[in-house]
Amino acid sequence: MAKSFLSIEQLTQRYPDGKGGEFTVFENASFGVEKGEFVCILGHSGCGKSTIMNILAGLSDPTSGVVKMDGFEVSGPSLDRGVVFQNYSLLPWLTALKNVTFGVAARFPQWTKVKVIEHSTAFLAKVGLTGDAIHRKPSQLSGGMRQRVSIARAFANEPKLLLLDEPFGALDALTRGTIQDELIKVWSDTDQTVFMITHDIDEAILLADRILLMTNGPMAQVAESVEITIPRPRNRTQIVEHPNYYAIRNHLVQFLGQRSADLSDQTSGANNRPVDVRIDLTDMAEGDDPEPASVLRAVEG
Amino acid sequence: MDLLSENKRAAIWSIALLIVGLLVWEMSISAQAINTGELTEYELLTGAGTAKAGVPPPSEVAVKAWQELSNPFYDAGPNDKGIGIQIGYSIYRVLTGYFLAALIAIPLGFLIGMSSVAYKALNPFIQVLRPISPLAWMPLALFIIQDSEASAIFVIFICSIWPMLINTAFGVAGVREDWVNVARTHELGAFKTAFTVILPAAAPTIVTGMRISIGIAWLVIVAAEMLVGGTGIGYYVWNEWNNLDLTSVIFSILMIGVVGMLLDSMFGLLQRAVAYTE
Ligand SMILES: Nc1ncnc2c1ncn2[C@@H]1O[C@H](COP(=O)(O)OP(=O)(O)O)[C@@H](O)[C@H]1O
Numbered sequence: 001m002a003k004s005f006l007s008i009e010q011l012t013q014r015y016p017d018g019k020g021g022e023f024t025v026f027e028n029a030s031f032g033v034e035k036g037e038f039v040c041i042l043g044h045s046g047c048g049k050s051t052i053m054n055i056l057a058g059l060s061d062p063t064s065g066v067v068k069m070d071g072f073e074v075s076g077p078s079l080d081r082g083v084v085f086q087n088y089s090l091l092p093w094l095t096a097l098k099n100v101t102f103g104v105a106a107r108f109p110q111w112t113k114v115k116v117i118e119h120s121t122a123f124l125a126k127v128g129l130t131g132d133a134i135h136r137k138p139s140q141l142s143g144g145m146r147q148r149v150s151i152a153r154a155f156a157n158e159p160k161l162l163l164l165d166e167p168f169g170a171l172d173a174l175t176r177g178t179i180q181d182e183l184i185k186v187w188s189d190t191d192q193t194v195f196m197i198t199h200d201i202d203e204a205i206l207l208a209d210r211i212l213l214m215t216n217g218p219m220a221q222v223a224e225s226v227e228i229t230i231p232r233p234r235n236r237t238q239i240v241e242h243p244n245y246y247a248i249r250n251h252l253v254q255f256l257g258q259r260s261a262d263l264s265d266q267t268s269g270a271n272n273r274p275v276d277v278r279i280d281l282t283d284m285a286e287g288d289d290p291e292p293a294s295v296l297r298a299v300e301g
Numbered sequence: 302m303d304l305l306s307e308n309k310r311a312a313i314w315s316i317a318l319l320i321v322g323l324l325v326w327e328m329s330i331s332a333q334a335i336n337t338g339e340l341t342e343y344e345l346l347t348g349a350g351t352a353k354a355g356v357p358p359p360s361e362v363a364v365k366a367w368q369e370l371s372n373p374f375y376d377a378g379p380n381d382k383g384i385g386i387q388i389g390y391s392i393y394r395v396l397t398g399y400f401l402a403a404l405i406a407i408p409l410g411f412l413i414g415m416s417s418v419a420y421k422a423l424n425p426f427i428q429v430l431r432p433i434s435p436l437a438w439m440p441l442a443l444f445i446i447q448d449s450e451a452s453a454i455f456v457i458f459i460c461s462i463w464p465m466l467i468n469t470a471f472g473v474a475g476v477r478e479d480w481v482n483v484a485r486t487h488e489l490g491a492f493k494t495a496f497t498v499i500l501p502a503a504a505p506t507i508v509t510g511m512r513i514s515i516g517i518a519w520l521v522i523v524a525a526e527m528l529v530g531g532t533g534i535g536y537y538v539w540n541e542w543n544n545l546d547l548t549s550v551i552f553s554i555l556m557i558g559v560v561g562m563l564l565d566s567m568f569g570l571l572q573r574a575v576a577y578t579e
């Protein structure tokens with residue numbers, strides 16, 4: 001098996017349980033993410049998604065195991081790995097534009113001030129922020145606009161890997177929809193590798209090439225890797241008509257509703273790779289694959 | 302009903318209170334004068350020359366204020382300097398001691414706020430030294446420094462250091478971890494993080510400490526100058542009391558209030574400049 005662009009190997013995280021003992025959030029979790037891939041990770045709250053992401057970001061160290069990106073072991077945070085946090089990641093004393101230039105100037109220190117501003121303004125425009133709004137402080141922006149600024153900051157830095165921790169968790173459904181569309185747009189322009197945490201099944205199907213499913217904690221596992229066999233460009237009103245949509249959705253709902261709990265009691269083996277799941281009804285229905293192969297990204301393994 | 306804005310109504314009330322207060326004061330003094338029968342209204346108004354131990358009416362204080370403020374910087378020997386010169390000395394001492402304190406308190410506060418070891422190591426000293434009245438240091442300062450000017454500055458230094466130190470440490474320790482993580486994921490170095498993330502995040506708390514400190518320093522300078530003598534507004538008040546010139550005493554008390562208010566409002570402006578809403 002070829003090494004993935006991002007490879008997570010035997011990651012284990014334990015915390016003291018406050019009673020003198022330890023509890024294991026997850027043990028020996030292993031999976032890979034390919035270059036240019038958009039991967040979502042789904043799981044119930046508390047199963048350890050943020051913990052995994054913080055380790056990928058280099059913000060915290062695992063109890064054991066390694067994360068390798070491009071063949072190099074991740075240690076400590078880096079500009080190569082951009083992060084969009086759920087909340088509060090904008091600096092409230094800076095305007096929207098300055099929040100973005102702050103990142104861009106750190107990423108490209110050799111650039112002139114003018115170039116930094118041009119680049120930042122362009123990325124703010126990509127997520128629909130233009131004109132007066134970019135000169136306002138976060139407190140004067142709506143929740144949706146704030147998260148747009150975070151996304152613009154992360155993409156403007158052109159990191160090798162972009163990590164998003166429930167970026168739309170605090171937004172209402174309508175705003176969430178628009179920003180999802182914007183995220184897709186920016187992503188398709190840049191072909192960035194994205195690793196995103198969410199607890200919204202529809203969001204994951206709309207955005208991801210592949211969805212990783214986590215069982216409930218403690219001792220959570222990354223149990224399955226589900227390929228989203230729906231061609232891009234996707235559109236929220238049209239994907240529901242795709243023959244694979246409900247099959248995939250039902251599989252995910254079933255997992256989160258039932259099997260995530262059933263599987264959680266099982267003790268883990270030495271090397272838990274997620275099981276690859278590929279659901280494609282278009283093959284069966286028409287005998288041959290009607291989609292051009294290039295639109296579907298290959299599943300790892 | 303609401304013909305006037307709240308601010309205007311408040312201003313009218315303030316002025317009315319001032320006028321009533323001054324009238325009551327003026328009349329109670331004139332009533333005294335009539336009762337004793339010693340001083341005529343004319344003498345009260347001119348007021349000059351006679352050293353009297355009576356409380357002067359506001360009109361007399363106003364006349365005194367007019368005289369002093371129309372020539373605030375005259376210098377006629379050690380015991381006769383304009384109010385501007387005296388206040389200038391006091392402000393010079395306050396600012397010198399204050400900025401020396403800030404120079405130490407803010408970096409040290411950063412250290413304490415960022416390292417819990419430093420916090421635990423220094424906390425016992427801070428807890429013991431902080432409640433000491435700044436004037437209690439005066440004899441020791443005079444003995445060691447052997448200079449009254451420098452001793453007064455030292456007393457200001459020691460009294461302004463604590464609120465700045467504690468607020469800086471508190472503000473720095475309370476900076477949201479998410480913001481520090483933003484700095485970390487952008488690979489900012491320690492200095493860059495301190496100046497572009499932690500300082501602006503903690504600035505409102507730090508400036509609040511600075512504002513408390515300047516207020517305390519201005520309270521303490523008056524007492525310190527009464528002790529060391531020579532120059533300054535504190536010395537001036539005490540000197541006029543020795544001269545039994547209560548008009549000057551009241552006038553200088555008012556000046557202390559006005560200067561204190563100005564110092565405070567400068568920090569109020571600074572506070573507004575560094576404030577942010579999350
Ligand atoms: N620093 C920590 N110390 C102790 N327990 C922690 C710490 N961080 C997370 N946990 C625990 O680890 C588990 C996983 O947390 P988290 O990764 O935030 O879950 P998720 O993001 O999937 O909701 C939770 O039970 C949480 O209480």
Ligand SMILES: [Mg+2]
Nearest residue numbers: 049050051165
């Ligand atoms: Mg989480």
